[in-house]
Amino acid sequence: MSAMKAGVSRNTARKYLRQADPSKQEKQPHDWRTRKDPLEAVWSAARGMLETAPELQAKALLEHLSERTAGGIEEKVLRTFQRRVRQWRLEHGNEKEVFFSQEARPGAVLAVDWTDMRDLGVSICGVKLDHLMFHAVLPYSNWQWAVRSRSESLLSVRSGLKATIGRLGRVPKELLIDNSSTATHRLSGDGKRRGFNEEFLSVCEHFGMSPRTTNVSSPNENGTCEAMHGHFKRRLEQHLLLRGSRDFESDEAYDRFVIGVLERANGLRGERFAQEVAAMREHLAPELPDYTETMVRVNNNSTIRVCKRVYSVPSKLIGSRLRARIHETHIVLLDGMVVLAELPLRGGDRGAVIDFRHVIKWLVRKPGAFSEYRWREAMFPSLVWRAAYDHLCRHHDAHAADVCYLEILQLAADEGLGAVENIVEQLLLAPKPAVNAAEVTALLRTYEDEAMAFRERKAMPVSLHVYDGLLGGGL
Numbered sequence: 001m002s003a004m005k006a007g008v009s010r011n012t013a014r015k016y017l018r019q020a021d022p023s024k025q026e027k028q029p030h031d032w033r034t035r036k037d038p039l040e041a042v043w044s045a046a047r048g049m050l051e052t053a054p055e056l057q058a059k060a061l062l063e064h065l066s067e068r069t070a071g072g073i074e075e076k077v078l079r080t081f082q083r084r085v086r087q088w089r090l091e092h093g094n095e096k097e098v099f100f101s102q103e104a105r106p107g108a109v110l111a112v113d114w115t116d117m118r119d120l121g122v123s124i125c126g127v128k129l130d131h132l133m134f135h136a137v138l139p140y141s142n143w144q145w146a147v148r149s150r151s152e153s154l155l156s157v158r159s160g161l162k163a164t165i166g167r168l169g170r171v172p173k174e175l176l177i178d179n180s181s182t183a184t185h186r187l188s189g190d191g192k193r194r195g196f197n198e199e200f201l202s203v204c205e206h207f208g209m210s211p212r213t214t215n216v217s218s219p220n221e222n223g224t225c226e227a228m229h230g231h232f233k234r235r236l237e238q239h240l241l242l243r244g245s246r247d248f249e250s251d252e253a254y255d256r257f258v259i260g261v262l263e264r265a266n267g268l269r270g271e272r273f274a275q276e277v278a279a280m281r282e283h284l285a286p287e288l289p290d291y292t293e294t295m296v297r298v299n300n301n302s303t304i305r306v307c308k309r310v311y312s313v314p315s316k317l318i319g320s321r322l323r324a325r326i327h328e329t330h331i332v333l334l335d336g337m338v339v340l341a342e343l344p345l346r347g348g349d350r351g352a353v354i355d356f357r358h359v360i361k362w363l364v365r366k367p368g369a370f371s372e373y374r375w376r377e378a379m380f381p382s383l384v385w386r387a388a389y390d391h392l393c394r395h396h397d398a399h400a401a402d403v404c405y406l407e408i409l410q411l412a413a414d415e416g417l418g419a420v421e422n423i424v425e426q427l428l429l430a431p432k433p434a435v436n437a438a439e440v441t442a443l444l445r446t447y448e449d450e451a452m453a454f455r456e457r458k459a460m461p462v463s464l465h466v467y468d469g470l471l472g473g474g475l
Contacts, residue, residue: 038077039084042069046081047088054094058085104140104224106272107279110172110209111225112136112160114152120236122254123247129254134160135232138172139224141272144232145262148255150345152182154199155328159290165207170280175209178222184213199292206288208281236261291327298322302358306331310352310375311343315362354378357413364410370402379409381417384425388435391428407437415444423447 003013039046042065049064050056062081066073114132122129133146134156145164149156157177165171177183184194196211204211214221239261240246248254266273296304302315306324313333317340325332331343346353354375363370363379370376380386388408392401412420423443427435 038074039081042073043084046085050085050088051092054089058082061085105279106140106275107138107170107172107277109139109174109176109212110136110164111139111176111222112157112164113178113222113225113229114149114156115229115233117233117236120233120240121246122240124251124254125249126247129251132156133232133258135225135229136160136164137225137228138273138276141269141276142224142228143266143269143273143276144228145266146232146258148251148258150329152180153328154182154197154203155290155292155326157182157200158203158288159328161203161207162288162290165283168277168280169283170277171207171209171283171285172280173210174212175204175207176212176214176222176225179213179215183211203288206285207283208285232265235265291325291332294324294326296322296324296333302362303352303354304333306345308350309346310354312352312354312358312375312378313341313343314358317341352378356381356409360406360410360413364406367399367403367406370406371398381412382421384421384428385409387428388424391433391435404436408435408440411437411440411444419444419447 002017003010006013037043042062046061046065049061058081059078062073062078113135115135117131117133118128122131132149132151134149135144135146137144145167147156147160147163149160161175179194183197183200185197187193187195194213196213201211236258239257243257248257294306296306298304298313298317298320300318302318303310303312304322304324305311306326311331317333320335322340323334325334326345328345330345332339333341333343343355344353352375356379360379363373370379373379380389389401389405392404395401396404408420408424420440423440424435426443427433427439
């Protein structure tokens with residue numbers, strides 16, 4: 001009768017009536033197979049290989065065994081094999097590393113690190129911006145700040161901390177940074193231990209923070225900052241999409257965009273950030289300069305050496321002993337407090353940064369020095385100039401080609417690189433190319449006269465009677 005009312009078979013109804021709690025379905029475990037094991041022929045070998053190399057992936061292992069089994073193994077057993085491997089790993093696999101969640105305390109730590117921003121595809125006036133971000137995070141509230149930097153250098157630490165602490169107005173107790181050469185160095189006599197660099201310690205002492213670093217090859221110890229890298233870049237990506245363009249008119253415009261994104265993100269963390277601020281001490285230290293200084297002497301080849309790199313300077317400075325103020329992106333040369341020159345800073349500790357404008361005047365006077373000039377390649381500002389020099393070498397002897405090329409380069413120094421380069425490119429593309437200083441000068445003067453005539457052209461007089469006729473329907 002119960003089976004009829006429930007619409008089930010009598011055997012099913014009898015099973016439920018015999019249970020103590022009919023609302024629960026009791027599944028009886030069984031240890032017998034309902035079908036033949038499809039992996040019987042290979043599982044013993046697979047288990048032996050897993051014991052030898054536990055990191056083997058199930059799919060690769062099955063393909064390997066299939067090639068060595070007569071008749072192969074059907075592809076449809078892949079899921080069964082993957083489940084079997086997973087079960088073996090749960091029972092017999094290696095121990096896995098345990099990560100211990102840390103309790104963040106308000107105002108205790110400022111975690112810093114660098115993150116590569118090239119994937120965002122940001123450009124300045126059409127030129128891709130290759131840069132990093134010095135990224136600082138307060139782990140308790142996830143308040144963050146970022147400063148554009150050129151490399152993972154001590155100068156970027158100085159400028160990044162200066163901007164971050166200046167924004168906070170407060171100073172945490174500790175500064176956490178990864179174990180990079182920016183902050184630490186290998187101790188002599190012990191290849192495993194590392195100590196803090198003196199310059200890095202001086203920066204921490206200036207702000208009154210205790211330095212702390214992660215262990216070697218342990219980025220997880222700075223996990224909060226590492227995780228915030230991804231959040232920060234994804235937020236920037238979304239705002240770039242909303243902006244509709246990744247190109248900016250200047251570096252400063254891009255920096256303002258990043259600041260706006262950071263301010264909106266930090267605005268969501270008000271309550272916990274207030275607790276951080278309350279736990280930190282006030283920043284009373286004097287302003288930290290975001291540069292380092294060194295004394296340099298200008299050699300008779302019109303160059304100086306800064307950070308193991310050679311830089312050209314104006315020839316009038318030869319023989320002078322100057323103070324070089326090294327910023328994150330540029331070098332400023334001073335005599336006392338007078339700024340004499342500003343040079344772009346390049347990364348690395350090899351090579352030379354030569355500006356042809358600094359030496360071209362003297363190369364024109366001494367053209368014989370050009371062929372064996374140590375930094376001769378720097379005298380070709382772009383591929384157009386290299387093509388022009390090759391063209392001259394094909395049509396003149398070596399000395400005459402050098403003289404002609406240097407005269408054209410002198411025009412570029414005097415009249416502007418862009419204007420002269422455009423004219424040289426036009427001359428190279430002509431049906432019968434004729435590249436020389438006289439042709440370039442003639443075209444320059446022609447363009448200047450046309451521009452002057454255009455600027456001096458008088459505006460055409462406007463007759464208002466035409467508009468009166470239009471309004472009155474006369475036209």
